[in-house]
Amino acid sequence: NAGVTQTPKFQVLKTGQSMTLQCAQDMNHNSMYWYRQDPGMGLRLIYYSASEGTTDKGEVPNGYNVSRLNKREFSLRLESAAPSQTSVYFCASSRAEQYFGPGTRLTVT
Amino acid sequence: SQKIEQNSEALNIQEGKTATLTCNYTNYSPAYLQWYRQDPGRGPVFLLLIRENEKEKRKERLKVTFDTTLKQSLFHITASQPADSATYLCALDLDTGRRALTFGSGTRLQVQP
Numbered sequence: 001n002a003g004v005t006q007t008p009k010f011q012v013l014k015t016g017q018s019m020t021l022q023c024a025q026d027m028n029h030n031s032m033y034w035y036r037q038d039p040g041m042g043l044r045l046i047y048y049s050a051s052e053g054t055t056d057k058g059e060v061p062n063g064y065n066v067s068r069l070n071k072r073e074f075s076l077r078l079e080s081a082a083p084s085q086t087s088v089y090f091c092a093s094s095r096a097e098q099y100f101g102p103g104t105r106l107t108v109t
Numbered sequence: 110s111q112k113i114e115q116n117s118e119a120l121n122i123q124e125g126k127t128a129t130l131t132c133n134y135t136n137y138s139p140a141y142l143q144w145y146r147q148d149p150g151r152g153p154v155f156l157l158l159i160r161e162n163e164k165e166k167r168k169e170r171l172k173v174t175f176d177t178t179l180k181q182s183l184f185h186i187t188a189s190q191p192a193d194s195a196t197y198l199c200a201l202d203l204d205t206g207r208r209a210l211t212f213g214s215g216t217r218l219q220v221q222p
Binding site for chain 1 (some may be wrong): 141143150152153154155200210211213214215
């Protein structure tokens with residue numbers, strides 16, 4: 001039982017490059033989330049998915065897209081990375097309490 | 110706008126003492142409030158959930174109170190240990206229809222041996 005897994009753990013991109021962050025959970029949760037965490041800002045919700053086949057914007061969705069591939073997997077895509085997207089990205093899944101992955105540390109130069 | 114406030118200054122206490130962390134919120138009546146622990150370089154880990162109709166909840170050395178009149182939750186760690194040193198985040202469901210949480214920025218606790 002791995003819980004929530006994320007790949008990659010670290011990534012460096014140049015401005016304008018694209019990438020997809022992968023997330024998977026094995027707890028059979030309906031709801032999944034993507035957050036970013038910046039110093040002094042706390043966790044901010046980017047997108048969430050209440051169930052397979054549905055996605056909704058969170059607090060800071062600009063510059064991101066998501067795909068709920070199936071019940072287990074929820075990916076986050078940066079189409080054209082910007083330095084402002086340098087952050088730590090966390091995926092989570094939940095029933096009521098949330099279970100977080102280990103995070104992806106992304107640097108955009 | 111919704112706001113969650115946690116003391117941004119680190120809390121330093123001696124081992125064995127009780128640590129008390131505060132979470133204040135404005136402009137909303139959440140159905141429940143949650144507390145998480147986050148260690149450096151890791152994702153948050155769920156600790157406790159307390160519902161709006163519960164005044165207090167306990168789990169081992171942890172105690173959470175929820176005062177919906179004051180719009181405040183207190184998080185207590187009794188008999189604190191150096192291993193309790195971490196950042197503690199509170200989170201509220203500020204929009205129950207979305208089933209999404211809004212997190213405070215956290216308070217760092219340092220327990221000195």
